[in-house]
Amino acid sequence: xxxxxLFEVFLGVLTAFGGFVDMGDLVANAETGARFGMGLAxxxxxxxxxxxxxxxxxxxxxxxxxxxxxxxxxxxxGARTALVNLVASFFINLLTLTAEIAGIAVVIELATxxxxxxxxxxxxxxxxxxxxxxxxxxxxxxxxxxxxxITVIAVALWRIGPDWGALIRGATxxxxxxxxxxxxxxxxxxALLGAAMTPYEVFFFSSGAVEDGWTKRDLNLNRANVYLxxxxxxxxxxxxxxxxxxxxxxxGITAETLGHVTLPVALGLGKLAVGILLIGxxxxxxxxxxxxxxxxxxxxxxxxxxQWGKYVRPREAALFHVVVIVAIVLxxxxxxxxxxxxxxxxxxxxxxxxxxxxxYFPILIVANDPTYMGEDTNGRLLNTLGFxxxxxxxxxxxxxxxxxxxxxxxx
Amino acid sequence: MTRRAPLIVLVLLTxxxxxGLPAFDFSxxxxxxxxxxxxxxxxxxxxxxxxELLRRDRTFAASAIVQLExxxxxxxxxxxxxxxxxxxxxxxxGLRQQLQPSLDGSADLxxxxxxxxxxxxxxxxxxxxQALKQPIGRLEGWVEAxx
Amino acid sequence: xxxxxxxxxxxxxxxxxxxxxxxxxxMVQDGPPIGPVGAxxxxxxxxxxxxxxGVRLGxxxxxxxxxxxxxxxxxxxxxxxxxxxxxxxxxxxxxRIRLRVPERDVHSDIDLSGxxxxxxxxxxxxLDRQMIDPDGRMAGNVDDLELTFPDGGxxxxxxxxxxxxxxxxxxxxGALGDSIASIHERLQACDLEGPARxxxxxxxxxxxxxxxxxxxxxxxxxxxxxxxxxxxxxKIPGS
Numbered sequence: 015x016x017x018x019x020l021f022e023v024f025l026g027v028l029t030a031f032g033g034f035v036d037m038g039d040l041v042a043n044a045e046t047g048a049r050f051g052m053g054l055a056x057x058x059x060x061x062x063x064x065x066x067x068x069x070x071x072x073x074x075x076x077x078x079x080x081x082x083x084x085x086x087x088x089x090x091x092g093a094r095t096a097l098v099n100l101v102a103s104f105f106i107n108l109l110t111l112t113a114e115i116a117g118i119a120v121v122i123e124l125a126t127x128x129x130x131x132x133x134x135x136x137x138x139x140x141x142x143x144x145x146x147x148x149x150x151x152x153x154x155x156x157x158x159x160x161x162x163x164i165t166v167i168a169v170a171l172w173r174i175g176p177d178w179g180a181l182i183r184g185a186t187x188x189x190x191x192x193x194x195x196x197x198x199x200x201x202x203x204x205a206l207l208g209a210a211m212t213p214y215e216v217f218f219f220s221s222g223a224v225e226d227g228w229t230k231r232d233l234n235l236n237r238a239n240v241y242l243x244x245x246x247x248x249x250x251x252x253x254x255x256x257x258x259x260x261x262x263x264x265x266g267i268t269a270e271t272l273g274h275v276t277l278p279v280a281l282g283l284g285k286l287a288v289g290i291l292l293i294g295x296x297x298x299x300x301x302x303x304x305x306x307x308x309x310x311x312x313x314x315x316x317x318x319x320x321q322w323g324k325y326v327r328p329r330e331a332a333l334f335h336v337v338v339i340v341a342i343v344l345x346x347x348x349x350x351x352x353x354x355x356x357x358x359x360x361x362x363x364x365x366x367x368x369x370x371x372x373x374y375f376p377i378l379i380v381a382n383d384p385t386y387m388g389e390d391t392n393g394r395l396l397n398t399l400g401f402x403x404x405x406x407x408x409x410x411x412x413x414x415x416x417x418x419x420x421x422x423x424x425x
Numbered sequence: 426m427t428r429r430a431p432l433i434v435l436v437l438l439t440x441x442x443x444x445g446l447p448a449f450d451f452s453x454x455x456x457x458x459x460x461x462x463x464x465x466x467x468x469x470x471x472x473x474x475x476x477e478l479l480r481r482d483r484t485f486a487a488s489a490i491v492q493l494e495x496x497x498x499x500x501x502x503x504x505x506x507x508x509x510x511x512x513x514x515x516x517x518x519g520l521r522q523q524l525q526p527s528l529d530g531s532a533d534l535x536x537x538x539x540x541x542x543x544x545x546x547x548x549x550x551x552x553x554x555q556a557l558k559q560p561i562g563r564l565e566g567w568v569e570a571x572x
Numbered sequence: 573x574x575x576x577x578x579x580x581x582x583x584x585x586x587x588x589x590x591x592x593x594x595x596x597x598x599m600v601q602d603g604p605p606i607g608p609v610g611a612x613x614x615x616x617x618x619x620x621x622x623x624x625x626g627v628r629l630g631x632x633x634x635x636x637x638x639x640x641x642x643x644x645x646x647x648x649x650x651x652x653x654x655x656x657x658x659x660x661x662x663x664x665x666x667x668r669i670r671l672r673v674p675e676r677d678v679h680s681d682i683d684l685s686g687x688x689x690x691x692x693x694x695x696x697x698x699l700d701r702q703m704i705d706p707d708g709r710m711a712g713n714v715d716d717l718e719l720t721f722p723d724g725g726x727x728x729x730x731x732x733x734x735x736x737x738x739x740x741x742x743x744x745x746g747a748l749g750d751s752i753a754s755i756h757e758r759l760q761a762c763d764l765e766g767p768a769r770x771x772x773x774x775x776x777x778x779x780x781x782x783x784x785x786x787x788x789x790x791x792x793x794x795x796x797x798x799x800x801x802x803x804x805x806x807k808i809p810g811s
Contacts, residue, residue: 079780081702088713089700094744096700097752127487147810193463265470266463266565270499273492277474280484288484319702319713319735320797321788328811330709332801335811339804379642386780401641 023238027246029158030239034247035254036302037117038110038209038363040275040295041356043251046202047258048269050191052184055252057203061210062248064403066240067396068374071381072216073236076223079386083220084316086386087376099372100317104341106369107214107310109362111345114303115141116355120272121296125289131352138346141303145338150225150324157301163294167275168253170282176260184259185252197421204410204417205360205424208367210248214309216373221312225325230390270356310341360424368414370407378404454510454517458524459571461507462564465531468500469561472535476554480547493539500532524567527560534560573664573728575694575717576743581667583620583656585675591654594620594669596696598655598682601689603722603729607773608785611689613730615719617682618661618669619693621653655682658727692778702781703733703770703788711770711788715739718769731772733782735793738767756796768793 046054076082081089088096118141119133144153190199228236257278258269269275272295279287308324315322315334322334348358378400381392392400418424472493479489507528512518534557541549575597583591596619603612655678662672671678684691692698694717703711712735719728737756741749770791776783788794805811 081780085702092695093700093715093740094748097744097748124488124491125485127490146808265474266466267470267474268464268467270467271492271495273475273488273495274471276484276488277471277478277492280478280488281474284483285485288488292488315710317713318740319710319715321710326709328808329801329805332805333797336800336804 023235025155026235026239027243028162029155030243031158031246031250032161032164032298033154033158033301033305034244035161035164035250035298036209036212037113037299037355037359038212038366039247039251040117040254040272040299041359042202042206042209042363043254044258044269044275046206047255048262048267048274049194050188050199050202051259051263052181052256053188053190054199054203054206055185055255056188057206058210058248058251058255060406061207062245062251063399064207064407065211065215066244067399067403068211068216068377069219069244070237070240071392071396071400072220072377073223073228073240074233074390075377075380075386076220077228077232077236078230078388078390079380080224081380081386082224082312082316083217083373083377084313086380087373088317090376090379096317100313102369102372103213103217103313104310106362106365107306107313108341108344108348109358109365110212110214111303111306111310111341112348112353113355113359113362114299114306115342115345116349116358117272117299118296118303119349120355121292121299124273124276125292130355131350134346134349137303138342138349141300141307142339142342144300145304145307145324146328146335150222153301153304154222157297157304160297161294161301163290164298165250165253166283166287166290166294167257167279168250170279170287171253171257171260173282174257174260174278176256181256181259195421197417198424200413201364201417201421201424204367204414205363207410208363208365208370210251211370212363212366213369213373214306216377217309217312218305221308221316221323225323227325233390272356307338307342307345311335311338357423364414364418367407368411371404371411374400374404374407450513451516451520454512455520455571457510458507458520459568461503461528462524462568464503465500465528466561466564466568468496468503469531469535469557472496472500472538473554473557473561476538476542476550479542480551486542486545490539490542493535493542497532497535497539500535504528504532524564527563530560531557531564573719573721574734574739574742575699575719575730576739576745578615578618578664578669578719579695580745581664581669583618583669583671585671585678586662586673587675589675591675591678592620592622592652594618595653597694598684599692599694599698599730600684600687601692602687606729606731607771607775609772609775609777612772613692613698614727615658615694615730616684616727617655617657619653619655652680654678654680657682698778698782701778703735703784704781705784705786705788707787709788711784711791712736712768712793714782716743716767733770733772733775734767735770736768736796742767768795 043058072083075086084100087099091099115134115137116130118137119130122128122133122137123130190196223236254275258274261278261281262269262274267274275295276288276291279291311334312322314337315331318333320333321331323331328335349355380386381400382397384391475484475489475492475496478484479486508525512521534553538550538553538557541553578597579594581594583594585591597615598617598619599613600616601611601613603614606612656669656671660671660673660678661669663670699714699717701714703714705711714733715736716734716739717730718732718734720731721728737752741753741756743749744752768791770784770793774785776785789798
């Protein structure tokens, strides 16, 4: 492999790694670590394997057939089912977008002390401006790579010097803590799964493959990004979980704000590291907001057959850009109702988990269809794994609402 | 109408479970008290940690102040929530009398810590954090004993 | 007549016995020449039967291979699929297709191996596909098909593609469809009567997408997008 190609792969993996963590991952992993220790770390592993399997499939479908996910959903499930799917996905996307934009505002609040509500409109406008003006590939790389700064949490953890044996034991033989129930354990398992496997990632990833002009030749690049970058992101998620498990849990502190995420880093490394963390969180959440907004545009446009994408001038994809603007405005409106950002995040990831079968099922089918894929249909192993995951996701989907009611939203 | 009655009851029950009914008996009241105490402990410990980090200059003043504000808001909210519940029996009234001073005291101290941090009075902040250990220690002891 | 008028209608045999619902239209490309795509598509038969989902996904008639368990599941589920050829149809009524033969004469499959043209299942291979113009731009989805009966009798020909909310609302039907139609009416400043038609004469090829010979800007379906472009997008600098 040429040096240039190797560099491309390296860059792609790092971008995928840095772009993995978003508001949902930050909140879910921090909260879970503080409440359950490492007892739910295995769910992150399960979630990462799941997103790796399906993101690779979605990327392959887009690269080989030129068709992104929502095109496929409509073609395979028909207009009516796809419309129901669209309404559900759009609503959950909107909640996620609200959480991300609020997250941007909260990070700025942590840096400046000025109330996050005042930053919300600015954050929304900033997200839209970047989408409007900045090239797709530049967005991906700039924000993805800056998001890598969040790894300072792992460094802080190492510096604090926890009992690694205890951490590993907590992860490999999970127990439910005395002040928690099986219900809350299951609820947070679902939340973690939804945070790792959010649908918008798949919509964005497959449409992004078309935006970047991927063809069959790029399949290996796709695989490298996904197989290497995402698991690294998963490791970072577990590091976030461990940091609150080690620092906050012994004190009886439940991590309910983004501020709590900074405490282990402040303790372990000090002010400079906290600054680095804030920049990293800003970049990661900002890029997630961009991806979620674009996903809203992609899904609606792909359902109706409108021209979409940043690879054409905005006037060539008018309806797509209108949808993006509408989504951002709606998210801002929801955010301004002063709903707690962390609560909105929790709802968005839990509902995401419930909606996963809707998204993943058609992908699994199309990845097996030779008319779209030619010779690049799924192998036996991938099909088995994909099918097993689908069953798990359906069970999760059915369990979500009852659990939400019984645990009163994980309280 | 009678055929739908079970459904209506089920819906109402779901809402009730979701929204939280007022305490029926001592054990309900006690479990509400436990969650309030745990929340207060969490916010107080957060405040103490943020104060320590600020005094050691290991975090930004802005971050620490924001966290103190959040902690104060959450703690006073939790304490108020418990105070708004009518104790159903004599034992519950006794429990409330036992816990109220520590809960109110903690919330009050957190508020004063936020004030001190806002005004950059790190010494006062340290004193208040030290003082907070007492009520929190009592609350933690109670939670341990209650099991 | 539209494809959506046939899809979902109940098939009734000569003796008035209700059979199942229409799931798909089986077409053969052996009609008179219609444009760059070659011969027109003629609706040769209706596929009808119970649960549609396996059919829709391609397990019944296409060689979608896996995963194994899903394939087995849908084979067990899709029960009976039957085919009514066009000459077996007596009348097309509102929501009903009346056959001129009794149930026992209805076959479960149709042998089109000797057909003089390409065989297409409308729902599986044409409906809901993306239309793409010569510049590679997206020009809407195939939301419905317009079918016309030829003067000399015989099966209906596919004469146009119908696209846009006007067509989509009818295809989706029910309350959901009506709400699409009303939202669209409220938003539109342009007066478009009925659905936007794309004549089949401008279709170049049918594959994983449908290629057209004219730019999307020349199509009626573009009007909504043009309105959005002129009213909103071009007002923002940098578009």
